[in-house]
Amino acid sequence: MDEIESWLKERGITEVECLVPDITGIARGKILPARKFIQSQLDQSLRLPENIFTQTVTGEFVTTDVTDEIEPDVILRPDPSTLRLVPWYSEPTAQVICDAHYRSGKPVPFAPRQVLRRVLDHFKRRNWQPIVSPELEFFLVARNLDPDLPLQPPIGRSGRPEVGRQSFGIDAVNEFDPIFEDVYDYCEAQELDVDTLIHEAGAAQVEINFNHGEPMSMADQAFLFKRTVRNVAISHDVYATFMAKPYQNEPGSAMHIHQSLVDARTGENLFSTRAGKNSRLFLSYIAGLQEYSPAAMPLLAPNVNSYRRITPDWSAPINLLWADENRTVGLRIPASGRENRRVENRVPGADANPYLVIAATLACGYLGMSQRLKPSEPTIGSAYGKPDFALPRYLPDALEQLRHSSDLQRILGRDFAHLLVAVKQQEMNAYHEVISAWEREHLLLNV
Template sequence: MKDAARSPQDTRDRLAAWLAERQVSEVECIVADMNGLARGKILPTKKFLDTFDERSLRLPESIFLQTVTGDMIDSEVLSETEPDVILLPDPDTVRLVPWYDEPTAQIICDAVYKDGSPVTVAPRQVLKRILALYDQRGWKPVVAPEVEFYLCQKNVDPDYPLVPPIGKSGRQENARQPYGIDAVNEFDPLFEDVYDYCEEQAIDIDTLIHEAGAAQCEINFNHGDPLSLADQTFLFKRTVRQAALRHDVYATFMAKPYQGEPGSAMHIHQSILDVETGRNLFATPTGKDTALFKNYIAGLQKFLPGAMPLIAPNVNSYRRLIRDLSAPVNTHWGRENRTVGLRVPDSRPANRRVENRVPGADANPYLAIAATLACGYLGMRKRLKPTPEMTKSAYLSQRYALPRHILDALQKLKSATELREILGPDFVQVYLEVKLEEHHAYQQVISAWEREHLLLNV
């Protein structure tokens, strides 16, 4: 529901009409926390419209201090008194929730303080901050995520490994089936629900493929505005999980859920347009690379190591980034080369783009898109030069150039002065605090590997 240039009262009236037309009884008001989880409140429709009038929909600021385990941290940046922030619903994001029996809407909110200033540590605001930098220079980014995920049997005891689900043939998929049509068809009813749910929510997904892992799939988005695509990806992950549960299986966006199987990525295709002309700034009309295109790639090469906590945010993320598991381990670039971290697909000049293959499916989409655009922006602003194009496999012949574990990545982000500045120093500080607390919790867990190999052998 587009409301550009409308007054608050007009926007409220149109929202009220939209909700009444669909007989919506409740509205989910949601924000994404640091890990991309949906937090918020569920309100009766009348209460929602009242809070919209009064700007009185509130949540504690500390939701942005919440770890993936549900713990709250003490922050050096945010107040220890846990003040409220105001949630401002974005009318452009209102959608029906298709898996409920009763008509229910969901709407994504922006978090602001009482004076109307943005909560700069909120992930959606971080992406808006980066997009504003592009807008100031007359540049318009265009992105298209590709999101991978696994299906698995319900796993109610986390001490047991995951197991692929049983498809309509009655058998488990225990071998890899890259691009297998019949393998995807094993779960046709589930994917029919995914596509139906996405259509009802105006989530603009395109291609479905079977990926390399057992019961691993990928769904691609059509290209578009980065904020809109981040919103859609945020809702998409929830949608796929709900569709899977309806069929009594799990869908997981964990970066490396299965031992011995490839990890799941969130590849991000990106290009930059001139706002006035709509021309792709990455290619000349005759198809040659522009200087800005090379600058953008160079920015990704230089700053991605520091941005890793935003695109590989968990301990598990780094289990995916291993040479022999078809994931990038460096920041080389190349044309039609899937072994590099930065791939340039073959395309017409108008569609010239770079694909960042480093982000994991477990990343918060707002932060993953913000991070990759921030790196490219710095490259263009500083007119950096990339390394020579990689024309061979970058897996085995090249050393690791990315952090190998989360603590290394967090230290690189802490030291990345220029990246911290454009992402927002307060945001980076809070994010580091959250991720360090998560690592502290992880360190207290003894793994099955340790019991297997150390219990009686050391």
């Protein structure tokens, strides 16, 4: 606590935002004066109700048998390693990500950070250290005040919206240069380890790559990055969206996860043999992704909109085939040497919770290694149209697969899996109550 107090005083911090990622990845929490925050750590008065983890994206609360019906408080414990400035405020403000514990000291098992920590503990017991690197895609869009109206690309510095395909276009990115200058400045102020920025295929769609690192740290950074981008965009009178498929006629947005495995004692890459070939562990890791990712889809593609992205029309994966340097497969092996051998999971959407995405993909790979599974043969040519290892196409199908995967539930935590299914089922119910524009257009006068 002394470390945090000194950090706050050195920077003249007046307020502290205590953040807790919920199931969806939304930042819940409390904002406290700095002196009150310090006192709350001494008397454990920083609390929130347990049911913040049962909240749906629409703000409803789900009742399950894994949570307490009396809605007790849980105690928030700030993680000092996540303490950062909030650079978009004029007043000196700090933010810190918190873990949730019961009064007994037991961690809340369905808190997303705890789900990831649980998975990482399985690796730790075998002296395996996963290394990950997220790639996050998102769209800049014009302000949209009426959700019944389709989104539109924003106006850039040329005074015109982008309408064509500008993949990797430098000038297309520079249309919004003031926004991205602020993004980089704010990321630097928060010590977010972002790397390159490129223009993606969609109108005003960009991708930010992170440098590789330890999974919890990278999940924290991706969580804070999404919040940062949204705030920067609003300050420039546009929106930034991480929806998986915001436009009907544009590509979707992904959160690709590059992942490798090193020996925690020696730092040696365990995915490569000494001769530079695929190791047995590497092949089993891939096999685990093929075997268990369909059941992990409620974490990799958690929303009804997520499944609109999973279509070959826009170079998104539709199966879990694997191959070297092949962007049509769900599991791509980038060209890399012995020390950097890795697999890129191209299935997750940008709309997913970073903690749960990383937990899910690592859990699938871990199960493959621990069970010594064998993958399919690598794919030759395009994977589109191949039926093998097909992904669920709709959220109800994915939820059903998670319900029946006892192995994946065991790794992630059965209470968490039960709660996630309940939350997503409630969101499905809410979605089905909405009458869409398509129904009004085609059914109103024709049936």
